[in-house]
Amino acid sequence: MDIQLNFINNSNDVTNSDVIIFQKNVATDFDELAVAWMVIRNCGFGDNHPFTFPMSMYVSASDSWGNYTPQLAANNGELYSMQLTTSGDKLVASGSGTSPREVQVRNDLPRGAINASIYKSGKLLATKTSIAPQQKAVFEFKPTIWIGVASQIVQGQVMNSAIISNINTELSLLGIASADIIMTGGGPGPNSTPFAFNLENIVTA
Structure with missing residues (x-):
């Protein structure tokens, strides 16, 4: 609420x-x-x-090419990953994370660092930069x-x-x-x- x-x-x-x-x-x-x-x-x-x-928050990511993904509704305990698809880089929900209290964002791109950001009310709440491939950002509030x-x-x-x-x-x-x-x-x-x-x-x- x-x-x-x-x-x-x-x-x-x-x-x-x-x-x-x-x-x-x-x-x-x-x-x-x-x-x-x-x-x-x-x-x-x-x-x-x-x-x-x-109470609700949203997650977004940007890649080293300067592209920004749409904001996805983010829930504690969930993992989101940046993936290279046939249409380009895309942030997708990827099941449960390793902690029920965290929102986690993993860089599953073959190359290039990403930035991960959390939003509330459309305003930037927190950000983590330079996440290398196979690394992840974790957010807990x-x-x-x-x-x-x-x-x-x-x-x-x-x-x-x-x-x-x-x-x-x-x-x-x-x-x-x-x-x-x-x-x-x-x-x-x-x-x-x-x-x-x-x-x-x-x-x-």
Whole structure:
């Protein structure tokens, strides 16, 4: 079931900061870079920004020739493979993967690396690049989002590790149908406090 979220700016921000929302791929090593899934811009004091966080995700792949496959509905526990068919490279569902918690994408092309990407709401959520033939990418996401403030971030682009390390608010969406995300803190001068994000008005699923 999709989760209805509503970001509300109750902060003292005076620099019109961008609010970044993303998920971390926990299937791989700790230093994997995350993608800015959503960037909320120009949301002034008292403004709100409603959005839907879907449970469903989609997988796509691109090859070394610059071709992109259509997005396929992706389910945890499933394996998808990039194959050379009579019409060219194609991403196909290939049965069960090796973990029930992961979406796995294997490069079954005879040559050439591929990139694999996961999407939610049509927006890039995570990506893995340079997957060599017979190698696979693995994606696993906890039912949480990470949220924080940054600048000069482009939605859909990979963020550098310095930005990611500065964003340390993780909000669990487990069992939630809808909620407000309240941003507080910030402000000018020595009395300013760090930005904080809290879930309020939670409706359980």
